[in-house]
Structure formats: C-alpha cells, structure tokens
Amino acid sequence: MVVVRFLFAFTVWGAVALTPALAEPLCKESELGGKDAPVLSPPTVNLVTGAGRLQFYSAPNPACAMNRIFVIPEDELIAYGQTDGGWASVMYSNPRTGNAVSGWVRSARLKETGTVGPKQ
Structure with a gap:
C-alpha cells in the first residue's frame, strides 16, 4: 500500500512539475529579426478584417x-514582424483605456493600411 501511494504521488507530482517545462519551448516567442520572423521596416498599420474575434498568442503557435x-x-x-507561416507580431493599444498588448496573430486577418514611419 505504501509503495502504491508513493508511486501515485510521484506520478502526479512528476506530471505537474514537467508540464510547464514542456510547454515553455512550445510557447517561446520567436526572436524578431531572425530568419523565422523578419522585422518589418518600417512597422505597418493594419486593420483587423473578417468576422469575429482575432485571438492573440504569446508565440506564433x-x-x-x-x-x-x-x-x-x-x-x-x-x-513589427511577420513569419512565412502566416503569423504577425503586433501591438494593440485600446483607444479608450490606453492599455496596450503585444503578441502574435494570424496575419491572414490583417489588411495593411499604411506605415508608422517613412518607407526605407
């Protein structure tokens, strides 16, 4: 009975302890400016298109x-950047509250309307 309890506790603790470690590399943000997520220069202004909510992600996954x-x-x-896999690194600033959030969205729902600075 003691062995069964130990194995159960070890299995449960091990699953809880390993889960964040397994998720961390999966949701690690791509480095902007690398080959996987080139930087857009200058950054572009985009409108969200389509229907419904466009979800934010902490990484392009x-x-x-x-x-x-x-x-x-x-x-x-x-x-600020875009991957070949259809993701864009973006920032949204709520015009009413001033709160801002950065993350990744699916770029297929974005329509470019301009740039933040002069084109280079």
Missing part, C-alpha cells in the same frame, strides 16, 4: 493562445 486577449474587426494593430 496555435497552442499558445493568450487567455481572453483578442481584437475585433476594424481594430487597428501595428505589425
């Missing part, structure tokens, strides 16, 4: 959704 962080159609985002 569908498993890395940021809880309750999303934008809606017609919201304006600034894109």
